[in-house]
Amino acid sequence: MPSYVIVGASRGIGHEYLRVLSADQSNTVVGTVRNIADAEERAKTEGWKNVYLVPGDLTDYKSMYAAADEVSKITDGKVDYLVINGAFISKQSADMAPTAFIGKEEFLKADAATSFETNFLGPVFAINAFLPLVKNGSVKKIIVVSSGMADTELVRSAGIAEALTYSASKSAVNILVAKYSVELKKFGITIIALSPGLVDTSEGKKPTPEEMVKYQLIANQLKSYAPNFTGPISTEQSVKAQLSVIGNLTIEQSGDMISHLGNKQWL
Numbered sequence: 001m002p003s004y005v006i007v008g009a010s011r012g013i014g015h016e017y018l019r020v021l022s023a024d025q026s027n028t029v030v031g032t033v034r035n036i037a038d039a040e041e042r043a044k045t046e047g048w049k050n051v052y053l054v055p056g057d058l059t060d061y062k063s064m065y066a067a068a069d070e071v072s073k074i075t076d077g078k079v080d081y082l083v084i085n086g087a088f089i090s091k092q093s094a095d096m097a098p099t100a101f102i103g104k105e106e107f108l109k110a111d112a113a114t115s116f117e118t119n120f121l122g123p124v125f126a127i128n129a130f131l132p133l134v135k136n137g138s139v140k141k142i143i144v145v146s147s148g149m150a151d152t153e154l155v156r157s158a159g160i161a162e163a164l165t166y167s168a169s170k171s172a173v174n175i176l177v178a179k180y181s182v183e184l185k186k187f188g189i190t191i192i193a194l195s196p197g198l199v200d201t202s203e204g205k206k207p208t209p210e211e212m213v214k215y216q217l218i219a220n221q222l223k224s225y226a227p228n229f230t231g232p233i234s235t236e237q238s239v240k241a242q243l244s245v246i247g248n249l250t251i252e253q254s255g256d257m258i259s260h261l262g263n264k265q266w267l
């Protein structure tokens with residue numbers, strides 16, 4: 001009876017993790033969410049039998065310890081797979097290259113603070129809170145969802161100067177994963193940073209004309225890096241590919257950042 005905890009599971013890729021994992025009745029699946037009322041309302045329409053929701057905010061370490069306590073009661077004190085998915089993906093700075101912050105330094109400070117608090121400190125809070133449960137698990141795998149945007153090779157070869165704060169906070173994920181891998185090896189715990197690919201999380205919402213123009217520009221930019229790239233994959237494609245990578249992980253890979261394809265190809 002494998003147990004999975006998905007931290008940050010209200011929508012997008014996190015919600016899809018719950019959906020895909022719920023299909024196997026032998027799984028016990030827990031999603032942590034910031035807004036439990038909204039998530040429970042949404043869950044009603046899914047008809048899940050093996051999915052539990054508990055409150056938790058990555059930026060609030062006390063809520064992560066409380067979530068781990070609640071999960072422990074559900075899973076009998078153990079967690080096999082801990083997936084930290086939630087992140088602050090700043091919309092306001094998504095198209096800002098470094099010099100775009102000239103004259104906007106106060107915004108930069110706030111945007112960087114939220115990005116690092118959620119995307120760097122959040123995984124540290126979550127891992128430290130859930131670690132006793134992971135140690136008790138039989139699989140002992142920790143996944144922190146990262147991004148190809150944190151790969152300096154992708155940034156240089158595809159020419160992506162934008163999304164400075166988000167990318168920097170995700171590159172911090174990569175170093176924290178490497179540090180934990182060194183410390184946790186003696187417990188037989190494997191931890192990786194996993195990029196999910198470029199994923200359409202619009203959930204059927206039509207993009208605005210401005211978003212369409214932006215997406216086209218991004219697609220053109222990415223084609224130079226990955227000529228076979230045809231566009232974003234669905235959340236289902238991404239999660240199924242991620243689960244396949246997670247299933248095949250070995251402790252030798254611990255500390256690395258890899259993609260949903262199991263290698264360093266991010267698209």
Ligand SMILES: NC(=O)c1ccc[n+]([C@@H]2O[C@H](COP(=O)([O-])OP(=O)(O)OC[C@H]3O[C@@H](n4cnc5c(N)ncnc54)[C@H](OP(=O)(O)O)[C@@H]3O)[C@@H](O)[C@H]2O)c1
Pocket residue numbers: 007008009010011012013014015033034035056057058059084085086087088089118122145146147148195196197198199200201
């Ligand atoms: N989509 C892509 O193409 C792509 C590419 C590379 C990497 N990623 C990574 O994939 C992961 C999921 O992204 P997504 O595309 O599914 O994004 P999304 O649809 O915007 O969902 C973000 C999720 O993070 C949660 N979250 C935000 N702040 C949180 C906090 N303080 N505590 C707990 N949860 C929090 C959100 O919960 P609320 O509903 O409460 O806001 C939501 O469930 C992220 O780590 C992202 O960086 C995505």
